[in-house]
Amino acid sequence: MDLNFTPAQQAFRDEVRTWVRANLPADIAHKVHSALRLDKSDQQRWARILGAKGWHGYGWPKAFGGPGWDAIERHIFEEECAMAGAPRIVPFGPVMVAPVIMAFGSPEQHQRFLPGIMSGDVWWSQGYSEPGSGSDLASVKTRAERQGNQYIVNGQKTWTTLGQHGDWIFCLVRTNTECKPQAGISFLLIDMKSPGVTVRPIITLDGEHEVNEVFFDNVAVPVDNLVGQENKGWTYAKYLLGHERTNIADVNRAKRELERLKRIARDEGVYDDVRFRDQIALLEVDIVALEMMVLRVLCAEQGGKKTLEVAGLLKIRGSEIQQRYTELMMLAAGPGALPFLHEAMEAGWQGDQFAGGFPGGLVQSAPLASHYFNNRKTSIYGGSNEVQRNIVAQTLLG
Amino acid sequence: MDFDFTSEQEQLRDLVARWVQKDYGFEHRRGLIKAGGGQGIDPGTAWQALGELGLLGLAVPADFDGMDMGPVEAMVVMEELGRGLVAAPYAAAALMGAGLLRDHAPQVVQQAWLPRVADGSARIVPALQERAARHRLNVVNTQAHLGADGVWQITGTKNLVPVGGNDGVTEAYVVPARTHGAADASDGLVLFLVEASAPGVKVQSHPLQDGSRAAEVTFAAAPATLLVHDGLAALEHMADIGIAASCAEAVGAMDSLMALTVDYLNTRKQFGVVIASFQALRHRLADMKMQLELARSMSYYATLKLTAPAPERRRALAQAKVQLGQSMRFVGQQAIQLHGGIGVTDEYAAAHYFKRLTCLELTLGDTLHHLGEVSARMQDSAGVVA
Numbered sequence: 001m002d003l004n005f006t007p008a009q010q011a012f013r014d015e016v017r018t019w020v021r022a023n024l025p026a027d028i029a030h031k032v033h034s035a036l037r038l039d040k041s042d043q044q045r046w047a048r049i050l051g052a053k054g055w056h057g058y059g060w061p062k063a064f065g066g067p068g069w070d071a072i073e074r075h076i077f078e079e080e081c082a083m084a085g086a087p088r089i090v091p092f093g094p095v096m097v098a099p100v101i102m103a104f105g106s107p108e109q110h111q112r113f114l115p116g117i118m119s120g121d122v123w124w125s126q127g128y129s130e131p132g133s134g135s136d137l138a139s140v141k142t143r144a145e146r147q148g149n150q151y152i153v154n155g156q157k158t159w160t161t162l163g164q165h166g167d168w169i170f171c172l173v174r175t176n177t178e179c180k181p182q183a184g185i186s187f188l189l190i191d192m193k194s195p196g197v198t199v200r201p202i203i204t205l206d207g208e209h210e211v212n213e214v215f216f217d218n219v220a221v222p223v224d225n226l227v228g229q230e231n232k233g234w235t236y237a238k239y240l241l242g243h244e245r246t247n248i249a250d251v252n253r254a255k256r257e258l259e260r261l262k263r264i265a266r267d268e269g270v271y272d273d274v275r276f277r278d279q280i281a282l283l284e285v286d287i288v289a290l291e292m293m294v295l296r297v298l299c300a301e302q303g304g305k306k307t308l309e310v311a312g313l314l315k316i317r318g319s320e321i322q323q324r325y326t327e328l329m330m331l332a333a334g335p336g337a338l339p340f341l342h343e344a345m346e347a348g349w350q351g352d353q354f355a356g357g358f359p360g361g362l363v364q365s366a367p368l369a370s371h372y373f374n375n376r377k378t379s380i381y382g383g384s385n386e387v388q389r390n391i392v393a394q395t396l397l398g
Numbered sequence: 399m400d401f402d403f404t405s406e407q408e409q410l411r412d413l414v415a416r417w418v419q420k421d422y423g424f425e426h427r428r429g430l431i432k433a434g435g436g437q438g439i440d441p442g443t444a445w446q447a448l449g450e451l452g453l454l455g456l457a458v459p460a461d462f463d464g465m466d467m468g469p470v471e472a473m474v475v476m477e478e479l480g481r482g483l484v485a486a487p488y489a490a491a492a493l494m495g496a497g498l499l500r501d502h503a504p505q506v507v508q509q510a511w512l513p514r515v516a517d518g519s520a521r522i523v524p525a526l527q528e529r530a531a532r533h534r535l536n537v538v539n540t541q542a543h544l545g546a547d548g549v550w551q552i553t554g555t556k557n558l559v560p561v562g563g564n565d566g567v568t569e570a571y572v573v574p575a576r577t578h579g580a581a582d583a584s585d586g587l588v589l590f591l592v593e594a595s596a597p598g599v600k601v602q603s604h605p606l607q608d609g610s611r612a613a614e615v616t617f618a619a620a621p622a623t624l625l626v627h628d629g630l631a632a633l634e635h636m637a638d639i640g641i642a643a644s645c646a647e648a649v650g651a652m653d654s655l656m657a658l659t660v661d662y663l664n665t666r667k668q669f670g671v672v673i674a675s676f677q678a679l680r681h682r683l684a685d686m687k688m689q690l691e692l693a694r695s696m697s698y699y700a701t702l703k704l705t706a707p708a709p710e711r712r713r714a715l716a717q718a719k720v721q722l723g724q725s726m727r728f729v730g731q732q733a734i735q736l737h738g739g740i741g742v743t744d745e746y747a748a749a750h751y752f753k754r755l756t757c758l759e760l761t762l763g764d765t766l767h768h769l770g771e772v773s774a775r776m777q778d779s780a781g782v783v784a
Binding site (some may be wrong): 278 | 400401402403424470503535656663664674677680681683684685687688689692695696698699701702703717720721769771773776778779780781782783
């Protein structure tokens, strides 16, 4: 039993760290470190920089143009990016649809779609949830009817993250209604510029436009955009769930945000308040424990072992920690977190109309309450924590 | 980076587990509680068995005829002792006492004692607790006085000393005492070795909440051997060895509680169905599993950090005890809850595991104490990989 990385892994970390710090634009890192608003051009700029290095699809095997890193190397890469202040990679293209296309798509689809994903040029969205299908995803109703050499798609997807920027969307669509729900789902790739596709914003409680509804009104989709076999889409969707179990815990970002929490607490004069400091200490213990759990799962996966019972805990705990640090940051600012100034979350805001700069507090407090509100989503998405607990209990009780 | 056990470590685990399964069942332990009466469980037979298994010299270097094994081996043994609810001062003597001599005592003391620790003819346990100190290691009222004959004399009272049985084994205590200075001063704190049979030593045993034996040991000008002059650092190191051992023992105990609880949920029927079908109970079980795996993760962390430089080690062990304390309390309480009425009976094992976990939480610093330690030792960055 050993807590240390190998010399080769250390060298890999140094290589990644050097490259990231040299190539991550300073203005983007500043926004990330201060939790200011990132726009599409910020995220796509970073995606393209990674893409040019061949690291946007950082989990891809060499056969498909990826770096072919193992589980621990991927974790080290994620950690160095997070600590440097790199934006979270928008996962829908490089992390979610690409592995499905690689595993189940045709060689023609590999050629058509993978380069654009790796380069960062093509922005992908996920078309899974529907108004009537959240936790019960298999009940999706968006219909794809085969007509000659195309599918005609009708229906609606919801909670489509950053769908307003999407070029393409991968959808779970219903191709058979005469069977068990899971057995009638197909995995279809749809060009969002197709006639009949409409994107409507959903404004979240923090006032941001992050998610959307996507309507499909007689959208014609070439049959060549079906991945794998008709009615096998649920299998492909579950394949995705078996992937990337440690990433969802987001522990690297948690470590970075813990550092930020301490800075905020100091700036607000509560770091030396015993009661507040103890809350930070409790969170620190939680983060160390989560990191240990992530490393255990990583090492087991690296060794080809199954870790279902422990891996299932990572999303629950990771999301609770994300909620806790956003909560503590807001509490550190106290009443100074209350002003809601939409513009103050842009980089470079000055606030000349107020006598004391940011009303009631420090300008760095501007995003704190918004992030606390926004992060209530983490225990809901990706399989709600209640559903996750059902799964954990099932592995224990048989 | 690796969290697997070697095949030798797995064999060591099996060695202890098989003995527990064969000779230390729950009914046997209940019998020991009854037989112990007002003194607490006599750990004599368990101690002898552990000796026959060759485990007493685990932490003693080969130079002193020991097994020369490391913290991971110690952790594996402690997990099995916890799983089996074994009441014996193994961690106190074989890990803490032996570890202190191995790491900090003068050669002449090591030579005189460690071979006997390894062969089981001597047992050295820490005598740490003083009423005024609560969980603080640096608060010591016991006094040390150098006599005209050049022999140190110790006067004071230590509580909750994990004594062995009346088994003919030579027993001695590691006793922190003050040569000078205020009760909480960091210098003037010296570690001494006092034999149980020395003049002026009185041992009054009693049970702890979990049935195990502890003693109030009073020293009245008892003759002592000086172990470590600058005692606080060595004391903290020994305490950290004990904390890591407690974490491992707790993981084994919680594993047992989980297994008992799963079995009960799948067996007990009410309203015509097994109660395992009730979602509220399923979610509670998932929460118990969460706490257990967080605890196991931090138990590994504690063991692996025992060899780190002292400030890093102290911080890591404090973090581990905070996690373990929370986990122990949650798993213990909820295991009782999920068992319904039988959970609060003496005749069923769950309550005994819960009581053992509670004793572990309150020893070597409870959760709030170590939260204070984490808080005091907080740096800008934190993490396993910082």
